[in-house]
Amino acid sequence: MDILIISKNDLPKFIDELIKKNTVFAPIENDDTILFGQIKKANEAKLDYLNSQYPPKALILNQTETLFKFRPGPKGDIEPIKIDEKKVIFGIRPCDAKSLAILDCAFSGDFKDPYFLTKRDNTVLIGLSCNKPGVNCFCTSFDDSPASSKYVDILLTDIGNSYYVEVTSDKGKNITKGASKFFKPAKESDAKAKTDIEKKAIEMIKRTQKTENIAEKLDKIFENKFWKEVSDSCVGCGTCTYLCPTCHCFDIQDESTLTKGARIRVWDTCMNPEYTLHASGYNPRPARKNRVRNRIYHKYNYYPKNFDVIACVGCGRCIDLCPVNIDIIDVVTSAGEVKP
Amino acid sequence: MVNEKELQDAVEKTVKRDDVKYVVGYEKGTYGFQAKPSFAYKPEDAKKFIFSPICVHNLSVFPMLEEKPPLRKGEEPDSRKLGVVVKGCDSRAIVQILQEKGLERDKVVIIGIPCEGVIDPKKIEAKFPGQVDNADVKDDGDNFIVTIDGKAHKVKKDELTPDKCKTCEYPTPVLYDILIGKEIKSKKKEDYKDVKTFEKKSMKEKWDYWEKQFEKCIRCYACRNACPLCYCKECMVDQLDPQWVRRSVDLSENTAWNLLRAFHLAGRCIGCGQCERVCPMGLPLMELNKKLEKDILELYEYVAGIDAEEKPLLAMFKPDDPEEFIL
Numbered sequence: 001m002d003i004l005i006i007s008k009n010d011l012p013k014f015i016d017e018l019i020k021k022n023t024v025f026a027p028i029e030n031d032d033t034i035l036f037g038q039i040k041k042a043n044e045a046k047l048d049y050l051n052s053q054y055p056p057k058a059l060i061l062n063q064t065e066t067l068f069k070f071r072p073g074p075k076g077d078i079e080p081i082k083i084d085e086k087k088v089i090f091g092i093r094p095c096d097a098k099s100l101a102i103l104d105c106a107f108s109g110d111f112k113d114p115y116f117l118t119k120r121d122n123t124v125l126i127g128l129s130c131n132k133p134g135v136n137c138f139c140t141s142f143d144d145s146p147a148s149s150k151y152v153d154i155l156l157t158d159i160g161n162s163y164y165v166e167v168t169s170d171k172g173k174n175i176t177k178g179a180s181k182f183f184k185p186a187k188e189s190d191a192k193a194k195t196d197i198e199k200k201a202i203e204m205i206k207r208t209q210k211t212e213n214i215a216e217k218l219d220k221i222f223e224n225k226f227w228k229e230v231s232d233s234c235v236g237c238g239t240c241t242y243l244c245p246t247c248h249c250f251d252i253q254d255e256s257t258l259t260k261g262a263r264i265r266v267w268d269t270c271m272n273p274e275y276t277l278h279a280s281g282y283n284p285r286p287a288r289k290n291r292v293r294n295r296i297y298h299k300y301n302y303y304p305k306n307f308d309v310i311a312c313v314g315c316g317r318c319i320d321l322c323p324v325n326i327d328i329i330d331v332v333t334s335a336g337e338v339k340p
Numbered sequence: 341m342v343n344e345k346e347l348q349d350a351v352e353k354t355v356k357r358d359d360v361k362y363v364v365g366y367e368k369g370t371y372g373f374q375a376k377p378s379f380a381y382k383p384e385d386a387k388k389f390i391f392s393p394i395c396v397h398n399l400s401v402f403p404m405l406e407e408k409p410p411l412r413k414g415e416e417p418d419s420r421k422l423g424v425v426v427k428g429c430d431s432r433a434i435v436q437i438l439q440e441k442g443l444e445r446d447k448v449v450i451i452g453i454p455c456e457g458v459i460d461p462k463k464i465e466a467k468f469p470g471q472v473d474n475a476d477v478k479d480d481g482d483n484f485i486v487t488i489d490g491k492a493h494k495v496k497k498d499e500l501t502p503d504k505c506k507t508c509e510y511p512t513p514v515l516y517d518i519l520i521g522k523e524i525k526s527k528k529k530e531d532y533k534d535v536k537t538f539e540k541k542s543m544k545e546k547w548d549y550w551e552k553q554f555e556k557c558i559r560c561y562a563c564r565n566a567c568p569l570c571y572c573k574e575c576m577v578d579q580l581d582p583q584w585v586r587r588s589v590d591l592s593e594n595t596a597w598n599l600l601r602a603f604h605l606a607g608r609c610i611g612c613g614q615c616e617r618v619c620p621m622g623l624p625l626m627e628l629n630k631k632l633e634k635d636i637l638e639l640y641e642y643v644a645g646i647d648a649e650e651k652p653l654l655a656m657f658k659p660d661d662p663e664e665f666i667l
């Protein structure tokens with residue numbers, strides 16, 4: 001790992017340099033919402049932000065992904081889609097970067113998803129540590145840190161006059177080497193500054209989710225009335241799943257006119273009554289109880305069993321924006337205490 | 341201010357009735373300024389119930405979300421009543437649903453609370469950011485008393501309420517079985533100031549504004565699901581055969597959805613503002629609803645959700661109804 005620093009004056013110049021060679025996405029302020037979008041100039045990026053409303057996973061697993069285009073009919077043909085664009089996601093939070101590593105498990109299993117994996121390979125993640133985590137942040141419940149460099153190619157941490165730069169991968173090294181004039185080797189005092197800031201940020205995280213042996217515990221309470229109680233207040237919208245950086249269920253449809261069409265893949269949500277509805281009309285998850293339970297089990301039971309990792313990164317978006325305060329910290333912690 | 345003990349007693353008494361399945365009200369949420377819907381199935385559950393300006397949800401959505409699982413042979417359907425705690429605006433949703441015969445009057449027990457304004461969660465988060473522990477908000481005439489860590493802050497109501505409260509003409513529920521506390525008369529008047537300002541803009545300005553908003557929509561349908569008047573058995577956007585609105589999330593389909601939603605609520609929206617409150621992307625959906633509300637008031641002198649005996653706007657006809665807009 002290369003440890004460097006970049007001064008605050010040089011950072012915009014470095015971003016502008018990146019923009020010359022790559023398509024760069026960064027957090028942008030749009031009215032009161034923060035969203036990741038393409039930037040053409042360094043000053044369009046907003047770097048003092050808590051987190052984006054909408055997860056940056058949408059840059060890799062797009063909400064609407066055109067798989068290919070076609071012309072229907074006897075003379076029809078198929079037109080493949082180009083997905084080899086090189087991207088840099090600048091300013092991604094460590095939790096959101098981890099979510100992409102979690103998604104890798106699902107998309108590189110028995111079937112290797114070419115769309116997700118190609119985009120993932122072509123994307124460089126330049127992370128930004130969270131110096132001030134939000135009310136509902138709980139990444140520390142998964143032994144992670146708001147300043148973790150584990151899942152990004154380069155991590156920047158604001159240490160006052162400059163950013164502490166950790167370069168963790170070859171993709172990252174290529175970037176810093178290509179712009180070496182902006183970087184200086186870090187001193188021991190810089191490393192200490194980062195550790196101090198990280199410690200402070202961790203202390204600011206007030207909420208904890210208890211996840212010890214959660215997969216086994218959930219196995220025993222599948223039919224418990226607890227799930228009816230949790231789901232009583234659910235209105236069945238897709239906010240929690242669409243804002244979740246690890247949710248990845250999708251639906252595939254052909255959308256066409258008489259002369260042209262496209263096969264698209266769009267995000268689906270297990271809160272939707274149409275989700276897993278069989279062609280026969282049978283629905284294995286007929287009630288909100290089944291659907292709310294599925295969201296929790298997918299993250300805390302099925303995923304750990306299949307891939308040995310909990311599919312939640314503790315970003316807190318679903319808690320911040322649930323219309324009825326269904327709070328995943330509370331639900332999972334309470335589920336662990338339910339007597340089978 | 342509402343006497344919570346009086347509320348809890350009324351809820352307890354209602355739940356004790358054999359013909360009542362549950363009462364839905366509010367309890368403290370899991371952090372900060374959050375309240376959450378609370379279901380009392382047993383008399384002792386009533387002790388959790390609260391009422392304060394953080395009770396922002398319109399709970400009349402819950403009778404409409406009631407699931408009716410298929411019955412086994414010989415099994416009788418559960419025909420018990422559902423109890424709902426409502427504020428003035430919330431009660432208008434029930435009245436509107438009754439008008440439309442979406443609910444039967446004797447299937448709901450309405451516990452009404454006169455309300456002098458609630459907080460806008462986004463505004464209070466901006467003013468007092470980062471509250472983890474439960475913080476308290478109390479009503480105090482023209483002010484809210486916000487208590488954080490034992491320290492009280494007096495804040496002008498106008499600073500923290502959503503726009504709907506600033507022009508609320510119906511603080512006391514228009515229909516109820518039990519009223520907690522005393523009736524409040526409103527001196528406020530809806531003048532559609534913002535709608536009138538927006539109407540003056542050019543067509544291009546209006547489109548540019550709404551395109552920018554609709555582009556943000558992620559089609560989570562929180563606006564629909566939190567709305568008590570969006571209770572179609574199958575929503576048009578969920579239909580697959582024929583598919584009226586595509587699943588693609590782009591400006592064209594998002595526009596179709598948002599206009600469809602607004603128009604389907606024309607003459608039905610009672611202005612509780614849930615759609616706007618729950619939108620995760622911050623779309624100003626009430627601006628659309630208010631425009632339709634104003635047009636309908638001017639054209640037909642009709643206000644939704646006031647009189648349960650009245651016919652719904654779209655189910656009645658008067659010979660002198662205006663028709664200039666018919667092509």
